[in-house]
Amino acid sequence: MTQHAQPTQVWLATTTFDRLTAELADLKGPQRQEIIERISSARDEGDLKENGGYHAAKDEQGKMEARILQLEEMLRNATTEASADDGIVSAGKMVTYRYAGDDENETFLLGAREIDDDHPDLEVFSPQSPLGSAMLGATKGSTVDFDAPNGKTLKIEIIDTVPFSE
Numbered sequence: 001m002t003q004h005a006q007p008t009q010v011w012l013a014t015t016t017f018d019r020l021t022a023e024l025a026d027l028k029g030p031q032r033q034e035i036i037e038r039i040s041s042a043r044d045e046g047d048l049k050e051n052g053g054y055h056a057a058k059d060e061q062g063k064m065e066a067r068i069l070q071l072e073e074m075l076r077n078a079t080t081e082a083s084a085d086d087g088i089v090s091a092g093k094m095v096t097y098r099y100a101g102d103d104e105n106e107t108f109l110l111g112a113r114e115i116d117d118d119h120p121d122l123e124v125f126s127p128q129s130p131l132g133s134a135m136l137g138a139t140k141g142s143t144v145d146f147d148a149p150n151g152k153t154l155k156i157e158i159i160d161t162v163p164f165s166e
Contacts, residue, residue: 008128011091011111013166014080015118024071027064035061074112083163087140091127093161095135100143100155109164110135119166 012020035057042054083092089110096107108123109115110132115124125132134146138158146154 008077009091010074010078011083011127012074012078012080013111013115013118013164015166016112016115017075017078017080019118020071020075020114024068024075027068027071031064032068035064074114078112082165085163087161089135089138089158089161092164094164095161096159097135097156098159100157105159111164 038057039054039061042051042057045051045053079092081092083090089095091110093110094107095110096105098105106123108125108131109119110127111124113124113126115122127133127136130149131146134144134156135158138144140158140161143155143157146156148154
């Protein structure tokens with residue numbers, strides 16, 4: 001018997017959740033219908049082997065259906081609930097940190113990358129990213145090891161972690 005991994009919960013800002021929900025409705029409704037009509041119209045032109053419009057529409061349809069599946073999965077596993085203000089790094093929190101020995105603080109939002117489109121002024125890291133996963137579950141004031149992309153292990157001090165608010 002094959003064991004399936006549990007879906008990962010995705011934290012989204014409310015504006016991002018609303019935008020992605022609207023995108024999904026548009027893709028499943030008007031955009032899907034428009035592509036079906038283009039495919040049907042191109043099919044009526046005859047020989048499909050050399051029909052560029054037909055093949056382009058079919059390719060676009062495949063990409064659109066993949067995006068629909070991606071959005072459905074993300075939204076099915078999404079939460080927009082505010083994180084507890086408990087000093088623990090978790091999805092939905094603004095995390096302020098600094099590298100050990102450095103006095104410059106950096107801040108990011110721990111959540112889904114799709115939030116970037118709605119909050120371009122924020123740096124966003126997913127909980128699955130190397131930096132996000134290194135900090136996940138750490139507490140304010142603690143120091144964690146981060147395996148940097150260059151192969152070095154760096155120490156990171158968690159300065160603060162507070163729930164994100166729009």
